[in-house]
Every structure is written in structure tokens, then in C-alpha cells.
Amino acid sequence: MDKKNLSQLDKDLIWHPFTQMLDYRNEDPVIIERGAGIYLYDIENNKYIDGVSSLWVNVHGHNHPKLNQAITQQTEKIAHSTLLGLSNAPSIEFAEKLLQVTPDNLCKVFYSDSGSTSVEIALKIAFQYFQQIGQADKTKFISFSNAYHGDTIGAVGVGGMELFHSLYRPLLFETIQAPYPDTYHWESSVTEEECRDLCLQRLEELLKAHHHELAACILEPLVQGAAGMITAPAGFLKSVRQLCDQYNVLLILDEVATGFGRTGTLFACEQEQVQPDIMCAAKGITGGYLPLAVTLTTEKIFNGFLGAYEELKTFFHGHTYTGNPIACAVAIANLELFTEENTLANVNERSAQLRHELERFWELPALGDIRQCGLMTGIEIVQDRDSKTPFPLADKIPHQIVLAARKRGLIIRPLGPVMVFMPPLCMSESELSELCAITFEAIKEVTS
Numbered sequence: 001m002d003k004k005n006l007s008q009l010d011k012d013l014i015w016h017p018f019t020q021m022l023d024y025r026n027e028d029p030v031i032i033e034r035g036a037g038i039y040l041y042d043i044e045n046n047k048y049i050d051g052v053s054s055l056w057v058n059v060h061g062h063n064h065p066k067l068n069q070a071i072t073q074q075t076e077k078i079a080h081s082t083l084l085g086l087s088n089a090p091s092i093e094f095a096e097k098l099l100q101v102t103p104d105n106l107c108k109v110f111y112s113d114s115g116s117t118s119v120e121i122a123l124k125i126a127f128q129y130f131q132q133i134g135q136a137d138k139t140k141f142i143s144f145s146n147a148y149h150g151d152t153i154g155a156v157g158v159g160g161m162e163l164f165h166s167l168y169r170p171l172l173f174e175t176i177q178a179p180y181p182d183t184y185h186w187e188s189s190v191t192e193e194e195c196r197d198l199c200l201q202r203l204e205e206l207l208k209a210h211h212h213e214l215a216a217c218i219l220e221p222l223v224q225g226a227a228g229m230i231t232a233p234a235g236f237l238k239s240v241r242q243l244c245d246q247y248n249v250l251l252i253l254d255e256v257a258t259g260f261g262r263t264g265t266l267f268a269c270e271q272e273q274v275q276p277d278i279m280c281a282a283k284g285i286t287g288g289y290l291p292l293a294v295t296l297t298t299e300k301i302f303n304g305f306l307g308a309y310e311e312l313k314t315f316f317h318g319h320t321y322t323g324n325p326i327a328c329a330v331a332i333a334n335l336e337l338f339t340e341e342n343t344l345a346n347v348n349e350r351s352a353q354l355r356h357e358l359e360r361f362w363e364l365p366a367l368g369d370i371r372q373c374g375l376m377t378g379i380e381i382v383q384d385r386d387s388k389t390p391f392p393l394a395d396k397i398p399h400q401i402v403l404a405a406r407k408r409g410l411i412i413r414p415l416g417p418v419m420v421f422m423p424p425l426c427m428s429e430s431e432l433s434e435l436c437a438i439t440f441e442a443i444k445e446v447t448s
């Protein structure tokens, strides 16, 4: 089908996520046909750098021979069979490999198919666990301001982003919200350490007052991604862990965005030597090939679900494609590539390069803040740097920057006023330089 027909059908038939369709239908859509390495190609053979790793999932590049082969080989055996009452080899083998590289205390893998479902599962496990060990009052959750854990109702319940979540409040269960140490947007001028300590103090007050009714605390470790790449001050994560232990509240770490190398370690929690009670992972788990997610737990939590069938301690939860063999086969190959291609070493080299290249962005008057953790990076665009005043929403500055970058061959996507870099982890030095140069020019063109 030619571009004109596809464009028209796209506009007529598809409701795109997180997209104002009135605007979308007035623009020429980019229709992607293929990928190679860090590049995407549209149906007219225009080439773009995939600056957001196809929504934070791609790891080793598009169309990677080893990942392709893992899928082909598995497809020749079986595409899908259920984990409800049966098992399959790839899901068992991947569970074993994954548990070798995740925190030592985690020893059980519950499969699902998206970041949101992995969070729903974590919440239900934490809730049910306390019901079954004789602490039935512990039913609530503590979460953080501006948190994002997905778009299903439970995940929205522990979310804290006004823009995405406030409309749905009437549908949600009650959650206690603690402030997140967002130094740049704090109401007064504070250092990172002051901001961290204020937040920890408030968290402790909330835990002291509510621990008897709290099942778990949920946190995105080191970086709040969707909130605009808000990096936490050093030591915050470790202190949250200590407070949760002190007040008998489970710690759920949502590594959906941070997991699989984005922050420079395979999982972000490694950087503060923190072991969660429950861990969620998805996105990069298959290198960006197929939907797969996991919720990992400790032996102690798992044991809380054991009993005679008639005690009804079973975890009555499961999705149709849970533990899909093709997704698990590619997840195994994805993990192997981390070793074979020395991926984390590249992430650390590229992160240092990126830090260096971003320094010149301060020449741009519209630059408000740069936040970086590994290759997860946010560049906040403001109308006035000193007062941190944002541009009027109606000016659609971030979207204009996206379009200016696109015409120069780069796909990026903003989060509110924040331009996000989340490149594939295999990116080379020259590719990263190109990404930075295009972004610089695009911001300059739109904001000067």
C-alpha cells in the first residue's frame, strides 16, 4: 500500500496512545517499516536515530541477528502454550538466568506481559501476603509524588502524576503519598541533600503514623522516568529501604524503566546495594522485541501463599500470554548479549560522553535543567532559566522540538517540558554525538 493510503487509514482507524488525535490528524504521520541497529526507517526510506529506544525498550539495536534467530528457532518449536497448570522450557530457563543476575534475596518469578501488569501483580501479592500471614490490617500502599507505574487502574492508584492520573482519582483505591526528592522543582531553593533529608523525614512520619495499615511502599529506583527523568539524590533509595525494614513495610521496586542496563548497572538498585522484597521488570527484558514482564519475590513472600487448596491461599492471577515461550527465548538471548557485547561497559562510556556533550547545551537560554543517570536523560526546557518559568502549554514547544529533530533524522519524545534521551544501549560514540548535535540544533531553532 502506498504512503498516501497508509497515512489516511492510520488517521481514520488508529487511536494512538498518549496522543491528542486532533493534532495527530493534522500532521503527516511517520510510518516505520524497518529498523537496523539504532536506526528506524520509514516507508519512504527516511532514516531516523531511535532516540527513545522505541519507548525505552530497545537495548542491542533493531534487527539484531541473535535476537532474530532466537525467535525463529523457538517459533519452529512452539509459539505459545499456557503456564496455567503447564510449563515450557524457555520460561524455566529464563527464570533461572534472570535470578542469577537480580538481587540475591529474590528467588521466584511471576510472569506477565507489560510493566503495568508487573506492578498490578506486585500490589496484589503484597496485599494478599499480609492477609494470609495474620496481619490483615496491612492493606494500604505508600507511593511517591509524581510516580509513574503504568496505566492500569491499580498502577494508576500508586501513580502521582497530576496530568495522567488526577482525572481517574474517583476510580482508585486510597494511597498514602510521600514527597519525592525533586530538587529542581522543590518549592524553595534547597541542595540535593537537604531535599533528600526533608523527604526522608516526611516518609518516616508517614510510616510511623500508618505502618500498621501499610502493606508496601513502591518506588522507581534512582530515577522517576515518566515524571521527566527526576534523579534522586544519592542515598535516598538506601534510606527508603532502611525505613521500610524498620516499620515492617515491604519495598516494591519498579525497575520497568531503569532495569536492563539503562542506568549503568543491570538494575538500578545495585548502585545502592538495595534488595527489594518485590521487583517489577519489563521493557528492556526482551531487548525491545516482544512484550514480557516479571514480578520477582522472596521465598518468604512466596511461602505466604502455600497451603492446602481449600485454604484458598493461591494467588488467583494470570494473563493469557503469561510466560510466552517466544518472548522468553528472546529474553534469554537478550541477557546473553549483555555479556557477549559487553553492553554495560558501553553504557558507562556513552554516559560519560553524554555528560560531556550536554555541557554545551547550557549555551541555550531555554535550558532549565539537565538530569542524567546512566543513559536515562532529561533536558528541561523553560522560558526563563532563573525563574524556571515554563513556556505556555499552547505554544507546544516540546512538540515543535520533536518535529525539528525529526526533519534532521532523529526521533525523540518529550515528557511535558522535558526532552528525553533514552537511546539503545549499543549506541556508538559517533551516533551519540549525532544525537546530541541534532537535539541541540532542534532546541536552538525552536526556542531562539
Ligand SMILES: Cc1ncc(COP(=O)(O)O)c(C=O)c1O
Binding pocket: 114, 115, 116, 117, 119, 148, 149, 150, 151, 220, 225, 226, 254, 255, 256, 257, 258, 282, 283
Ligand atoms: C517505571 C515504570 N513502571 C511501569 C511502566 C508501565 O509499563 P508498560 O507501559 O509496559 O505497561 C512504565 C512505563 O513507562 C514505567 O516507566
